Amino acid sequence: MNKIIIPNVNNNETEAELISWNVNDGDLVKRGDIIASLQTTKADVDIESDFEGYIKIISEINNSYEVGTTIAYVLEEIEKYENFDSSAGSNNIELKKSYTITKPAEIFIEKNNISKSEIEKLGISLVKVKDLEKLIKKSDPNLIEFDSIQKTIASNVKISHDQIPEAFILKKINVNETLIKIKSTIGNEGFTFDFAELIVFCLGKVFERFPKFFSKIENNDFYKVSSSANIGLTLDVGKGLFVPVISNSNNMTLKSISTKIMEFKMKALRNNFKSDDFANCNFTVSLNTEADTIFVKPIIFPGQVCILSLNSLQKEVVIDDGKVQENTILMLGLAYDHRIINGSEANSFLLEIKSLIEGNFSN
Amino acid sequence: MEEKVLETMAKTFHIDISLLSEKTSKKDLSQWDSMSHLNLIIDIENEFKITFENDEIISIVDFNSLINVIKNKI
Numbered sequence: 001m002n003k004i005i006i007p008n009v010n011n012n013e014t015e016a017e018l019i020s021w022n023v024n025d026g027d028l029v030k031r032g033d034i035i036a037s038l039q040t041t042k043a044d045v046d047i048e049s050d051f052e053g054y055i056k057i058i059s060e061i062n063n064s065y066e067v068g069t070t071i072a073y074v075l076e077e078i079e080k081y082e083n084f085d086s087s088a089g090s091n092n093i094e095l096k097k098s099y100t101i102t103k104p105a106e107i108f109i110e111k112n113n114i115s116k117s118e119i120e121k122l123g124i125s126l127v128k129v130k131d132l133e134k135l136i137k138k139s140d141p142n143l144i145e146f147d148s149i150q151k152t153i154a155s156n157v158k159i160s161h162d163q164i165p166e167a168f169i170l171k172k173i174n175v176n177e178t179l180i181k182i183k184s185t186i187g188n189e190g191f192t193f194d195f196a197e198l199i200v201f202c203l204g205k206v207f208e209r210f211p212k213f214f215s216k217i218e219n220n221d222f223y224k225v226s227s228s229a230n231i232g233l234t235l236d237v238g239k240g241l242f243v244p245v246i247s248n249s250n251n252m253t254l255k256s257i258s259t260k261i262m263e264f265k266m267k268a269l270r271n272n273f274k275s276d277d278f279a280n281c282n283f284t285v286s287l288n289t290e291a292d293t294i295f296v297k298p299i300i301f302p303g304q305v306c307i308l309s310l311n312s313l314q315k316e317v318v319i320d321d322g323k324v325q326e327n328t329i330l331m332l333g334l335a336y337d338h339r340i341i342n343g344s345e346a347n348s349f350l351l352e353i354k355s356l357i358e359g360n361f362s363n
Numbered sequence: 364m365e366e367k368v369l370e371t372m373a374k375t376f377h378i379d380i381s382l383l384s385e386k387t388s389k390k391d392l393s394q395w396d397s398m399s400h401l402n403l404i405i406d407i408e409n410e411f412k413i414t415f416e417n418d419e420i421i422s423i424v425d426f427n428s429l430i431n432v433i434k435n436k437i
Binding site (some may be wrong): 186190191192193194196237259262263265266269270 | 388389390400404405417421424
């Protein structure tokens with residue numbers, strides 16, 4: 001009668017929790033089959049069968065067992081399995097009634113003065129930090145748990161910081177002439193636009209010359225150039241941040257882009273976006289046009305190569321040919337993935353955008 | 364109705380109502396930008412219990428065009 005026992009995973013562990021059986025009682029198992037999974041305070045461990053035969057399970061999942069405890073037998077013949085005396089087998093089992101505490105949980109207990117009786121009340125065999133956090137929350141009603149959406153955002157920020165070697169470039173653009181053009185469309189062209197609409201339009205215009213900037217990162221080691229400029233626009237109208245996507249903006253007019261963005265802003269205000277509105281983004285524009293915001297350096301969304309930061313208009317006084325002149329200035333920043341784009345390319349990209357914005361755009 | 368629209372505009376644009384008149388236009392009022400335009404639309408919708416279509420939102424460029432669109436809906 002071959003025994004399946006709790007193995008000694010490492011010298012600091014005296015027991016392990018049986019997490020699952022991958023076979024059913026009575027199944028024919030072969031040598032090398034993974035038959036069960038264990039969890040210790042340090043690792044998850046699979047148990048392989050060293051024998052071939054019919055398995056007789058004599059232990060229960062979610063219980064902790066001492067190292068060396070028999071948790072099953074492998075019987076060579078089906079008759080032996082059928083005649084197995086389960087009471088004899090069960091006598092070999094010494095069920096561990098108490099609980100095991102993971103290392104991080106031990107530190108958490110000490111830091112938060114959690115009593116043994118409180119831990120026992122949890123009624124679980126393996127105590128983790130997550131379980132203890134529930135106790136803390138119960139004892140202090142003033143504690144507020146992080147919002148799950150914020151946690152997701154934070155996770156993306158962390159991934160971006162960890163994985164993307166980013167660089168940043170900031171350009172100053174004189175928009176005196178552009179503002180005149182924007183004003184002249186009001187009431188005359190059947191649509192109105194602002195800098196957000198203009199930037200998306202300009203990005204569409206430079207797409208063919210700078211396709212790499214609109215790539216998608218694959219498996220963190222490859223990138224794929226997209227066939228169209230699908231521009232995400234960060235919209236926060238006081239009801240949360242949305243990033244709807246103006247797909248195929250390289251083939252759209254300024255009027256159609258303006259109409260699309262207007263629709264998106266209304267959807268944000270009315271809270272009636274559909275999932276398709278957020279699909280296939282390969283370049284993001286971060287709108288930071290609140291008054292007096294000089295510039296914001298955004299994070300690159302994981303999977304994308306760039307993000308453009310559009311900031312609020314600033315006034316600047318300059319002396320030109322001996323005359324004092326007031327200019328309106330737009331600060332435009334580009335954060336880019338240095339694995340794909342170099343500084344000179346980023347500079348050329350922004351210069352092209354700058355040239356279009358400063359008056360060389362036509363619908 | 365005109366008075367109510369002016370009051371709503373003043374509230375939406377965070378300016379004193381004395382700065383607004385029947386001649387007020389997006390062209391001349393710096394507070395009336397693309398985002399505040401849409402906030403105005405939402406505030407007018409709530410005030411008059413109406414809903415604007417996209418082409419109507421685009422067609423509003425001054426006080427008079429706003430009044431005309433509202434009149435057609437109530």
